[in-house]
Amino acid sequence: MTSLPDYNEEPFLIFGSPLIEQAEIDEVVACMQSSWLGTGPRVARFERDFAAYQHLATTQVAAVNSCTAALHVSMVAARLEPGSEVITTPLTFCATANAIIHAGLTPVLADVDPLTQNIDPDAIEAAITPRTRAILPVHFAGRPCAMDRIMAIAEKYGLIVIEDCAHAIETKFQGRRAGSFGDFGCFSFYATKNVVTGEGGMIVGRDEAMIARAKVLALHGMSKDAWHRFGDKGYKHYHVVEAGFKYNMMDLQAAIGIHQLARVEANWARREAIWNQYMDAFAELPIGLPEPPALDTRHAYHLFTIMLDETRCGISRDAFLDAMNTRRIGTGVHYLSVAEHPYYQQRFGWRPEQWPNAMRIGRQTASLPLSPKLTDADVRRVIDAVRQIVHAS
Numbered sequence: 034m035t036s037l038p039d040y041n042e043e044p045f046l047i048f049g050s051p052l053i054e055q056a057e058i059d060e061v062v063a064c065m066q067s068s069w070l071g072t073g074p075r076v077a078r079f080e081r082d083f084a085a086y087q088h089l090a091t092t093q094v095a096a097v098n099s100c101t102a103a104l105h106v107s108m109v110a111a112r113l114e115p116g117s118e119v120i121t122t123p124l125t126f127c128a129t130a131n132a133i134i135h136a137g138l139t140p141v142l143a144d145v146d147p148l149t150q151n152i153d154p155d156a157i158e159a160a161i162t163p164r165t166r167a168i169l170p171v172h173f174a175g176r177p178c179a180m181d182r183i184m185a186i187a188e189k190y191g192l193i194v195i196e197d198c199a200h201a202i203e204t205k206f207q208g209r210r211a212g213s214f215g216d217f218g219c220f221s222f223y224a225t226k227n228v229v230t231g232e233g234g235m236i237v238g239r240d241e242a243m244i245a246r247a248k249v250l251a252l253h254g255m256s257k258d259a260w261h262r263f264g265d266k267g268y269k270h271y272h273v274v275e276a277g278f279k280y281n282m283m284d285l286q287a288a289i290g291i292h293q294l295a296r297v298e299a300n301w302a303r304r305e306a307i308w309n310q311y312m313d314a315f316a317e318l319p320i321g322l323p324e325p326p327a328l329d330t331r332h333a334y335h336l337f338t339i340m341l342d343e344t345r346c347g348i349s350r351d352a353f354l355d356a357m358n359t360r361r362i363g364t365g366v367h368y369l370s371v372a373e374h375p376y377y378q379q380r381f382g383w384r385p386e387q388w389p390n391a392m393r394i395g396r397q398t399a400s401l402p403l404s405p406k407l408t409d410a411d412v413r414r415v416i417d418a419v420r421q422i423v424h425a426s
Contacts, residue, residue: 048363049225052406056292079287100221102280104132107217117166123391154182175333177206205331230286251280303405365400
């Protein structure tokens with residue numbers, strides 16, 4: 034009898050494990066030694082560096098503690114009246130819909146294109162009602178949405194556009210960076226993202242006055258943050274000018290992000306190389322692969338998602354996830370469609386069948402490790418595991 038391999042001898046490959054180098058560690062230690070842990074000079078530096086990377090003025094960016102906070106504050110800063118409808122994609126993390134709800138607004142879903150898996154502009158236009166006030170497109174997996182068509186729709190109907198760029202720091206569409214099309218762009222620096230601060234986010238925008246308001250809203254509605262109140266230039270009084278939130282980024286977070294951002298292009302190139310290895314290795318397998326990046330775009334290569342149709346490849350998505358875990362390889366699901374979740378079904382009466390493309394993708398998709406931390410041997414392990422599992426089925 035042939036014995037099964039002992040996969041426990043292999044180290045577990047954590048899905049989305051960030052590449053942390055000595056520069057980040059040294060900066061965090063220096064931050065702790067400085068005794069300034071909250072919002073201060075390192076957050077200001079991180080904002081300057083991010084603005085420079087995005088080709089924006091420093092007055093066009095605001096660091097916050099998550100992309101969820103960025104989305105929420107952007108909608109509040111845009112002064113969207115309570116109850117207004119915001120059209121977004123059903124193929125996204127729950128934070129997108131939750132931020133709309135927390136802003137006192139109503140999420141409306143528009144189905145995705147089955148190939149790009151991004152929100153379909155035709156579905157956006159079909160979902161517009163007299164109550165629609167904004168569009169919230171998500172650049173899924175790092176692939177840019179069709180922002181030319183989305184912005185044309187927004188202009189036609191007089192709508193605010195808030196781009197969810199959680200996957201899209203390096204993304205470009207027709208030569209312009211994701212986040213630069215809409216009124217606001219919201220970025221994530223969560224532990225699995227392309228630039229990491231552990232938890233963290235950034236708001237960018239065209240209108241400096243709205244970004245200034247977003248900054249005030251992100252810290253209790255106060256006119257001055259702690260750095261400007263307690264710094265070495267003497268105590269400064271502040272005034273609360275709005276009922277704001279506690280959404281500020283800390284220097285401890287920014288200390289990591291400063292050096293992550295400095296390596297953003299090198300890390301992108303490594304993910305691109307891994308992406309291409311996967312595409313070549315899986316080309317003959319009976320699974321769905323991501324569409325190649327479209328011409329005149331730049332994909333951020335944040336996620337590598339495969340589609341597992343059991344009737345075609347002989348294994349269900351969930352059985353595939355289990356088989357990868359047995360081989361000690363972490364995977365992800367990006368995403369079950371928002372309408373699959375009980376809360377939204379109960380609150381809005383949504384059913385997944387209303388958005389069939391997102392429903393099918395959400396039930397068949399699996400995300401493979403795609404991190405600059407992966408070694409060549411790690412990538413080979415992932416490739417071998419996928420080929421063994423799919424062929425064995």
